[in-house]
Amino acid sequence: MKLWRTPLDVDKLKIPRGELHIIKERCKGCGFCVQYCPKGVLKLSDEFNSKGYHPPEVVKPDECVNCDLCEMLCPDFAIFCVRVETEEKEVAN
């Protein structure tokens, strides 16, 4: 991450991490989560679900910052984000 100015409390900051859960059978392939993920974590996959839609897949799992935007935008309640507590302290450089 590029910072304009190093924050004074940089050693205390921790980037939140999230784990995405995709309920593939409920997805209708609208692509809202893929389009509006600020970190570009998702992409529509090539596989089909039983309704014939392409559910998204996680391509950059380590980039997710648990912002919950995909969960809020999803019109089909098919994706959600769970916060992961990381052991090691991740510091914004």
Add this chain to the structure above:
Amino acid sequence: MSVSANQMTEEHPMEKLLRMDRIPHIWCPTCGLGTTVTALATAIDDLKLNYDNIAVVSGIGCTGRVAGYMKLDSFHTTHGRAIPFAVGLHIARPEMKTIVFSGDGDLVSIGGNHFIHTARRNVDMTVICVNNFIYAMTGGQVAPTTPLTARSSTSPYGNYEHPFNLPRLAASSGATYVARWTALHVRRLTQAIAEAISKKGFSFVEVIAPCSTLYARLNKLGSGLDLMKFYHDNAVIKHGADVNEVDIDFQSKIIVGKFVDIEKPTYLECLNEGNERVLGDKYKPWGGCNGDN
């Protein structure tokens, strides 16, 4: 990251507020209604409300199905009569939060008179109006909110009728809280719904939502995702904007924000005050069917 193989058993955080036997819902892919339901559920959670004290009332239409999907006290009324039902509910149980969640075709066309008069009487309730510019469930007929020149199945050469400006209609009828957001502004929409629920008096939130199957298809605007991209590029946030200037033309800039936030005595307050003035101590203030009254 590991994604478990049996994914249908994972519980979505929304599931506590949804009737899961009815999910997956029938709304089209790229419809904005599911997003708006998430915004309402998040607002209810943010306010830490007791689920037993919330009632959701809907009318007919795509948006009318919300009452059936939410695991709250909910009722799916006849066409346009969501507000009168909610008024009765509010007067019987004033301590409950009454939320009317319906569409533009239901609330401001057939239910238009109920809408303006409930706003005039300032009945304490929250009205969330999802505006997709068209009668979506019945096949895309022209609605009172369809912008000029937009095509619908009953205006194949473009609409000739001037549309309603809903924030102006609500504000001029006497609503105490008026806001407009699009389905893309989920966080601001959540905040606006939370404010509207907490606000005493008639609160109105208009949500501009994409309709991919009818509005976007008949007007050759692409999919609902393209409409979301359009909102992203063309929504202008102007808090406190004059409601006379927030009209929506076909594919024009959409002014969003919180337009009106005023204080006014509600219908029940005026009723109790007026009767007390005339009857004095003989009058017992009305506090709902649940109390001693």
